[in-house]
Amino acid sequence: MRNPSVVSKGTSSSVSGASKITPCCSKQGLKRGPWTPEEDELLSDYIRREGEGRWRTLPKRAGLLRCGKSCRLRWMNYLRPSLKRGQIAPDEEDLILRLHRLLGNRWALIAGRIPGRTDNDIKNYWNTHLSKKLISQGIDPRTHKPLNTDNPNSSSCFRPLAPQFISNNTINPCLSSPAVEESCNVGNEDVVKKDHEYPAGTTDLNDQHYNWQNFNGLTALQRANEGNEHSAYCTGEDVFSSLLNSWIYDEVFGYNSVYGAGSISYSQSSGHDDECKRLIDHVNKCF
């Protein structure tokens, strides 16, 4: 944990570039570091009364000497009543693995599929447990493929599934799952608006210069994850959510063969291809 402190001139953000100061964190007199129970109570009480949002002005209104960012983080990662504390269960771990293979390091997206867990939880758990576990099993945690020491560049071809499917109407040839490619490359159709083309020559989605997190389909997916799943097929968001669910739980990924038998059992969706086509048709209509 970081030492409680008060921000003064010359914090790291201001040192690195005076022209690029994050305003809410550059104010003098703001407290940093671990939150006290009193601060937690102030923040919780305020949000219970007034609701979330307007983080920028929240600290002042709530009587806190914190920046809005810090308040948001504390609420999202620790104080929200819906949060689940304690160890990650085996079924959650299995889900994280599946989702990470699909989405890569999109922790917020992954967390959106796991009730009560935050992106920070997932990220920490991945970095401290799962990546090591996969390595010990001879699996590259980044690519989810067997580690190949002979060919250190073999992983460069890997891309998580979502961007190929969502941002390109042509499926990338480097897709790791031919079955997915086959089932989702339906007539080479546009699935969603092409606001964010996958940059030519980009070989690694973890490349920080290419950020697809806010691609329409994924933000839509996130919103869908936030509680609209009951109204399936009403919006594009719901379709993505449904589609993702079917991907996660379908045997098309052959997960059992890689990670061993899962600790949870999902009913296999019969007619997966038909379902995919139906969903994609619907998405086309929505957009």
Next chain:
DNA sequence: AAGTCTCTCAACCGCGCTGGT
């Protein structure tokens, strides 16, 4: 008991996106 090492995870930082003007 004391010192050192390792692990965990809360918190911070910087960047990119969105929406308003």
Next chain:
DNA sequence: GACCAGCGCGGTTGAGAGACT
């Protein structure tokens, strides 16, 4: 279209706790 404020995300840090010597 340009600019700006606010928000959300992924990567990283480092204090504290526990394990080990």
